[in-house]
Amino acid sequence: MPAGTEQIHIAGDSATSVHPSLLGHEGSTWKFAVDISGYESTISQIQAAGYQFEELRGLMSKVSGGDLAIGGQAVALSQWHANHTYCPRCGAMMKPIEAGAKRACTKNERHREYPRTDAVAIMLVESEDGQSALLGRAKSIRSKGILTCLSGFIEQGESIEEAVRREIMEEAGLPVTSVVILGSQPWPIGRGGSCELMIGCIAKAAASELHPDMDEMDDVRWIHKDVVKQAVHVSSQPDHPYLGGQGELPAEIDFWIPPPFAIAHHLIKTWAGQTSSPWFAKL
Ligand SMILES: [Zn+2]
Known part of the structure; x- marks a missing residue:
């Protein structure tokens, strides 16, 4: 009982x-x-x-x-x-x-x-021509071979869409226009021992030039869709080093994306698998 x-x-x-x-x-x-x-x-x-x-x-x-x-x-x-x-x-x-x-x-x-959950926006930014994705690695990410979607806490009084635009501007110095929410994932082992709700979004860039905050970020760059597809493939394997495996990257790419247990993996995989940008069609 x-x-x-x-x-x-x-x-x-x-x-x-x-x-x-x-x-x-x-x-x-x-x-x-x-x-x-x-x-x-x-x-x-x-x-x-x-x-x-x-x-x-x-x-x-x-x-x-x-x-x-x-x-x-x-x-x-x-x-x-x-x-x-x-x-x-x-x-x-x-x-x-x-x-x-x-x-x-x-x-x-x-x-x-009451038990607390912190909302976090995590977003893949699509380039103006739809052919590249913005990926990066914050200094706080311990796995140095990873490139992933940018993310950040949603502030009080802020919408999810506003948080996406603010975080991309803060971390990459890039303006974005449309923002679409694709899905979410609870993340019980968040920063500082808190429980987070990761809200996955795709955003459309309004420029191409990046001005990243290198105090916060180790790396921020545009990656062409063909390369992203390869990264999705190798990062879907069980020997992913993030899972404790000994996998090796092919010569053409120099980064892993997170393995399939992370929503970032699915944002990147979903975007890379599309030949057009259906998420922005109705906006
Ligand atoms: Zn009291």
Whole structure:
């Protein structure tokens, strides 16, 4: 039975209780997230039973989409609870309520906090002639062989389309006109341990000359569609180095795009697979 603040006991640890958070159910099986970070004895027991721990990113190419969604929700919700110990309005301790769906202040029950999701715009920019895509790599991206879609947080009071235009201007110094939203992807392991919602867009460039912000970016350039197609092909393989593989690039290209678990891969693949620009036809 799902219960709000039921405690479970972990044998063998001096700290004896954690708060499970309800994720949902499949049939008659209820699923909960339990953060056992720091419970060394329990972790050892689980490992001794033949299980192993792995970061969520490492599982992205190994488990089903359904299992990955459950794991992503568990990690995001657990991190949110861990990062919201104190009430932001009065400073008192907070406690989980409603099976971990919210947190309430222990001094004033009207002080409540809800799990947070940060909106991020991620966009492929098509050149004026429709033959090239703008790809780049921010300095914050650790994988140096990657070129991908530009992206950035949507600010308060800003539309998705406005965020796309602002980010492209800030990162590449390029004006864009039309913006089309193609799809979205939750990203539970976002920057700073936050849960993000990646909103995938395609935008049309209004110029060709780039003025990138090299304090923020390592690389920003136009890539012709023929080259992008090759990058999509090699980056769809299971030996992608981003997945821990030993894949090698053909001589004609000098970059990988993200592997298929990322929405950037699908934005780039979708654009490269089209012979015209259907996304701008109705604008
Ligand atoms: Zn409070």
